Amino acid sequence: GAGVSQTPSNKVTEKGKYVELRCDPISGHTALYWYRQSLGQGPEFLIYFQGTGAADDSGLPNDRFFAVRPEGSVSTLKIQRTERGDSAVYLCASSLRGQGVGTDTQYFGPGTRLTVL
Amino acid sequence: QKEVEQDPGPLSVPEGAIVSLNCTYSNSAFQYFMWYRQYSRKGPELLMYTYSSGNKEDGRFTAQVDKSSKYISLFIRDSQPSDSATYLCAAVTGGGNKLTFGTGTQLKVEL
Numbered sequence: 014g015a016g017v018s019q020t021p022s023n024k025v026t027e028k029g030k031y032v033e034l035r036c037d038p039i040s041g042h043t044a045l046y047w048y049r050q051s052l053g054q055g056p057e058f059l060i061y062f063q064g065t066g067a068a069d070d071s072g073l074p075n076d077r078f079f080a081v082r083p084e085g086s087v088s089t090l091k092i093q094r095t096e097r098g099d100s101a102v103y104l105c106a107s108s109l110r111g112q113g114v115g116t117d118t119q120y121f122g123p124g125t126r127l128t129v130l
Numbered sequence: 131q132k133e134v135e136q137d138p139g140p141l142s143v144p145e146g147a148i149v150s151l152n153c154t155y156s157n158s159a160f161q162y163f164m165w166y167r168q169y170s171r172k173g174p175e176l177l178m179y180t181y182s183s184g185n186k187e188d189g190r191f192t193a194q195v196d197k198s199s200k201y202i203s204l205f206i207r208d209s210q211p212s213d214s215a216t217y218l219c220a221a222v223t224g225g226g227n228k229l230t231f232g233t234g235t236q237l238k239v240e241l
Contacts, residue, residue: 017173044227046227046229048229053138053233054233054234055134055136055218055220055231055232055233055234056174056218056229056231057231058228058230061227061228068227069227069228071228072228104173104174106173108227111227112225117227118176118179119176119227119229120176121166121173121174121175122173123171123172123173124173
């Protein structure tokens with residue numbers, strides 16, 4: 014079946030601009046996660062949705078970052094007033110139930126590579 | 131100090147070698163430990179996970195966790211060029227969903 018898809022695959026923007034990154038999870042997966050991977054680093058957790066609600070947004074670095082999942086499927090990560098330090102690969106993952114990783118694998122998408130000039 | 135530490139490499143080995151990849155962690159609340167493989171410009175893919183201490187084997191891959199020393203290992207037997215990738219260790223607390231990753235070790239298996 015289809016995996017997690019993310020669009021766009023690449024996004025180049027200028028400092029100060031607003032960007033939206035989209036994630037389509039695996040069909041039927043109730044849990045959705047956003048991570049950020051900077052060059053040479055492992056992914057860092059940003060936010061986790063269970064259904065439509067953000068169950069844990071403790072990883073969002075500041076109030077310029079916001080994410081929504083209005084219908085419990087597709088999610089959009091929104092970044093306002095982008096800064097050069099926001100340049101990274103933004104990864105989305107989904108899992109069937111979000112009930113604990115032991116029996117609930119997180120499947121990752123290919124990511125969106127964001128470059129802020 | 132990061133909660134999960136991993137040597138970034140790069141690590142280069144000949145085909146057929148046994149590869150040992152390692153991580154250490156500092157958070158005693160971590161109960162699940164995972165190894166992900168990430169090919170260039172792709173998302174991480176789960177290889178295997180273990181719960182608490184012990185060994186787990188899956189084909190050519192063996193994962194080990196020693197909670198007493200907070201040490202995580204992945205062994206790859208009979209390594210192949212197709213194993214060339216970045217290997218990420220990760221950990222999570224029991225019932226948690228927030229994966230904490232190491233920096234990843236870049237592995238190259240040469241013919």
